[in-house]
Amino acid sequence: MDKFPRDKQNQLLTILYDKFPDELSSEEYDTLVKLFGTERNLYSNLWYLYQHDLIEDFHLKTRALYDDITDLILIEKIKITTKGVDFIRDDGGLSAIINVTTIKIHNETLDKLEDIINKSSLTPAEKATYLGKLKELPVDATKHLVLKLLDLGLSRTPDVIQLISSYCQSQ
Known part of the structure; x- marks a missing residue:
């Protein structure tokens, strides 16, 4: 038992x-x-x-x-x-x-997402489609997307730790 x-x-x-x-x-x-x-x-x-x-x-x-x-x-x-x-x-x-953490999404965050799309290997037509849809997303959908991207990044913890480490050493 x-x-x-x-x-x-x-x-x-x-x-x-x-x-x-x-x-x-x-x-x-x-x-x-x-x-x-x-x-x-x-x-x-x-x-x-x-x-x-x-x-x-x-x-x-x-x-x-x-x-x-x-x-x-x-x-x-x-x-x-x-x-x-x-x-x-x-x-x-x-x-x-009470224990809610608020994450504010600034325009810089959206600018970074746009940069990622622009630097990707997508075709120019696909890039234009994704950039247009990204700008049309409601605030809640944008928050959800950013949180999902954060989850994806954190699922690659060794890469994230290495990036944080190299960034901190260069400052």
Whole structure:
């Protein structure tokens, strides 16, 4: 059996998501123990999720099993974090909105694309067609094209690193 089953971790986070901002009841806690088979397995998964900042710090208490043997499994105050909520959300939550990087495309970028087309081995008619279409592209399509070109360039990482290195050394 996998000690860290993703499906059960997802169920645990979903239970905490549905419960947020409240803490688990003892019955819900017992449900989680049954889900993971043992309190120790639950504890291991809670600790794992805590280390990934998906749940808040939870408190351990010891309880006497027998006269002098204790077990450190009784867990209280388990709550999902905002990072956990964003993880469970299909849309990525607020993190997907807040952590957006804006790329501005300047006319120089389009000029460079035109230079690439002009220096290519395309026929003059093909060059004219592509240059005309490039100028007619809506802003969103131009952004998409530039991002795809960036992806293509980054897929050739060794070449990109070599170019960056040579450029930095010449400056």
